[in-house]
Amino acid sequence: MDKLRGVLDFCIHHQTVLSYSFVSLLTAASEHIFSSVVFKCPCDSGNMLYGSIFLIVPAFILFLLGYVVNPKTWHLLTGVCSLDKRAICARYCQTLVLVTASASVAPVTWLAVALLGASFYECAASGNSLIKSIMCKDKGQQCQDLVAKIPCNPKFSEEVSKEALSLQAQSQLIGWLLIVVIMAIALISTCVKRCRSPVSYLQHKFQATYLKKEEEVFERKVQEHATRLAERNVDDFFGGTDPASFTTPSNTDWQNISLLYTFDPQKQYYSMLHAYVNERRGSSNRVMQGDQNLLVSELVDETSARESGF
Structure with a gap:
């Protein structure tokens, strides 16, 4: 029982990295299935189009799905057309970057695994006229015809690429370069964001903990409040009586x-709900003004990543 509790605690504390790892593994498995079962390079003039579709289109679909399944996407979009865009543009752009980074996990994994596997790139590149001309420099049209047939017969690669990198080698080099670039961007952006943080490490951790607890309590209260309101309405409908008074937040609330x-060092508010309660109803817009430079919605994701060793 203690071991099971320990496993559960580990999963909870590392849920962000575990979820990203699961998505990456699932994407890698899907790519393997596609490349070994579905993908069949035509080895003719349609190589480039066919290989490019298998390399890029699934990644683009995964990217869009990453937006669709992320709750922050709908938080950003819901009611945005009725708000003052100039006042919230910077905050929305900042959150959009976070959503885009999360949505990019699966497509980047697909591209990296596909490039390391080399099947898609080999097919697409073998139909590219520029690559053909580079690999068959001063060798004539017959060499270029052999390049288009390389995905179907690897022996042709030995005949063509004696002096140049093979298509598989090119694909794998690009794959490793993509991985290095993504890791470098992730590390640099994380370091810059941490350096610009207006709060200390421990306060940063406290804010993230508060946000998690506030969300848990809010979800529980929403369920209770909605249940009581539904019960009152249904009871009054069947009872034929006038509904009893029931206090619920207004649309403005x-x-x-x-x-x-965004966190303001001058005011110790950790969320819009916290600011709204302390600034009184109807005047919470005041906390949206001033020097605010840390988007509070980043804190939960950052702390989860930090607890996971990143």
Whole structure:
């Protein structure tokens, strides 16, 4: 029982990295299935189009799905057309970067695994006239015809690429370069973001913990409040009586606490709900002004990654 509890605690504390790892493994497995079962290079003039579609289109679809399944996407979009765009543009762009980074995990994994596997790139590159001319420099049309047939017969690669990198080698080099570039960008952006943080390490951790707890309590209260309201309405409908008074937040209340909030070192508020309660109803817009430079919605993701060793 203690071992099971330990496993559960580990999964909870490392849920962000575990979820990204699961997505990456699932994507890699899907790529392997596609390359070994579905993909069949035509080895003719359609090589480039066929190989490019298998390399790029699945990655683009995974990228779009990453946006669709991320709750922050819908947090950004819901009601945005009715808000003052100039006042919230920077905050929305900042959150959009985070959403895009999360949505990029699966497509980048697909591209990296596909390039290391080399099947898609080999097919696409063998139909590219520029690559053909480079690999068959001063060798004539017959060599270029052999390049187009390389995906179907690897022996042709030995005849063509004696002086140049083979198509598989090119693909794998590009794959490793993509991995290195992505890792470097992730490390540099994380370091820059941490250096610009207006709060200390421990306060940063406290803020993230508060946000998690606030979300848990809020979800529980939403369920309880919605249940009581539904029960009152159903009872009054079947009972034929006038509904009893029931206090629920107004549309303005909901809109105020749904706005994106950035941390202001001058005010110890950790969320829009926290600011709204302390600034009183109807005046919470005041906390949206001033020098605010840390988007609070980043904290949960950052702390999860930090606890996971990143």
